[in-house]
């Protein structure tokens with residue numbers, strides 16, 4: 186028997202579902218006991234030559250079988266409900282913890298491993314919760330009841346069965362622990378393969394141009410070989426564990442049968458009792474066999490538990506989970522949407538250092554940006570420009586300093602962003618433009634697209650704004666993605682707009698149009714742009730240079 190604390194706690198969060206699942210399982214088991222009694226009665230009636238009793242017993246057996254069928258169906262539905270609820274709760278919590286911008290900077294975590302944990306890992310917990318936990322309760326309740334019944338009929342048989350049940354439940358613990366350990370290796374191999382496959386799919390074009398497709402194939406082959414070996418190791422341990430359990434079960438049944446037969450030979454108990462001891466001796470092991478079967482079905486999910494714990498799937502419920510997700514960059518809540526009217530963004534004494542590094546990326550930085558005119562930040566590669574944006578967005582937590590909008594702390598929902606590599610989502614152009622949920626009308630979308638210089642191309646698409654965009658926006662060109670991202674930021678109506686290299690994917694004419702748009706947008710918004718292109722910086726009144734974590738000039 187393996188007790189996995191986090192999953193028991195999850196199941197206990199749904200006491201009604203757990204209780205009904207367990208109660209129905211015990212009802213199903215009690216029908217087996219009743220059937221054993223009815224069979225014993227019918228057999229002794231045959232021996233005694235009482236056909237009426239035989240007929241009545243057979244009808245009883247039929248009725249019990251129908252009841253068991255109904256109870257089993259109800260139990261399966263209840264167990265599925267319990268498993269589904271726990272899965273949903275764990276996945277929701279895991280996603281709330283894993284899918285946060287702060288994780289963008291967690292360089293130790295690979296997307297493929299998170300995907301494996303959130304997908305197969307969470308699904309894998311189902312069998313333990315819906316099947317194994319009720320089966321544990323069944324063993325704890327039903328086996329003592331059967332042993333007690335047996336003790337009334339034949340104390341020696343009860344003693345033998347009790348010893349065998351204990352051996353079958355606790356005997357293979359060493360193997361179970363070994364399986365659990367090997368299961369962790371198995372899961373690690375699975376996660377590594379999953380992460381490599383995802384990375385290879387994403388980087389297929391690069392791999393092709395580098396001529397490394399066969400190298401990648403070899404790497405993936407090695408990963409899948411490792412997974413196969415880990416799976417076989419787990420199965421070998423599983424066989425040994427099953428053998429020990431089966432040995433105890435069969436030994437117990439044989440012992441009970443031996444005692445019953447001995448009683449029959451010595452002619453002490455009536456025939457009905459002998460049959461009952463034989464049948465109950467077998468029934469006592471039914472819960473043990475079910476427990477063993479469900480363990481094998483559920484243990485793979487258990488191996489994902491450390492990964493899920495790391496993500497935070499079993500942690501306390503996050504505030505956002507209880508009250509709905511926080512507004513992220515680009516989100517908006519119609520009623521609560523801040524008016525784009527803030528005047529001054531002020532950063533003072535801002536410092537930040539990445540964990541595990543020895544020097545500050547941003548050090549005592551002061552910056553003031555105002556509504557009315559575009560501000561630009563330049564600086565060599567690696568000087569901390571993107572880090573500064575992530576600090577403004579709240580994706581990183583500064584070591585010291587303050588970031589204020591009109592004298593109050595800047596919030597993520599005050600900001601719209603156009604990043605260097607903008608991401609579009611699978612869905613229509615309209616959904617992508619209004620991903621923030623502002624329910625913008627067509628006129629607003631048209632005006633934002635016109636301002637971002639992408640309107641003509643969108644109108645030329647087969648279904649206009651209702652044209653479907655492929656995953657990650659891959660059905661659009663890099664320049665179209667960039668301009669659509671700018672349009673999306675404009676639709677979001679935020680008082681602060683951060684733009685990272687907005688013209689990097691555009692030709693000179695389009696770049697000039699976009700910069701002109703930014704100048705126009707900056708009249709009623711605070712706009713800060715990172716750019717290296719000299720033509721983007723023409724006419725920008727405030728150009729700040731970031732070097733060694735400091736800005737060498739700030740707006741007066």
Ligand SMILES: Nc1ncnc2c1ncn2[C@@H]1O[C@H](COP(=O)(O)OP(=O)(O)OP(=O)(O)O)[C@@H](O)[C@H]1O
Pocket residue numbers: 290291292539540542546564565566567568569570571572573
């Ligand atoms: N997650 C991280 N952990 C540790 N160091 C990091 C991490 N992310 C970035 N850095 C380091 O922080 C420094 C600043 O990086 P950042 O991306 O902010 O530079 P940047 O000015 O935006 O560069 P670029 O112009 O090339 O985009 C770099 O030295 C980089 O190596």
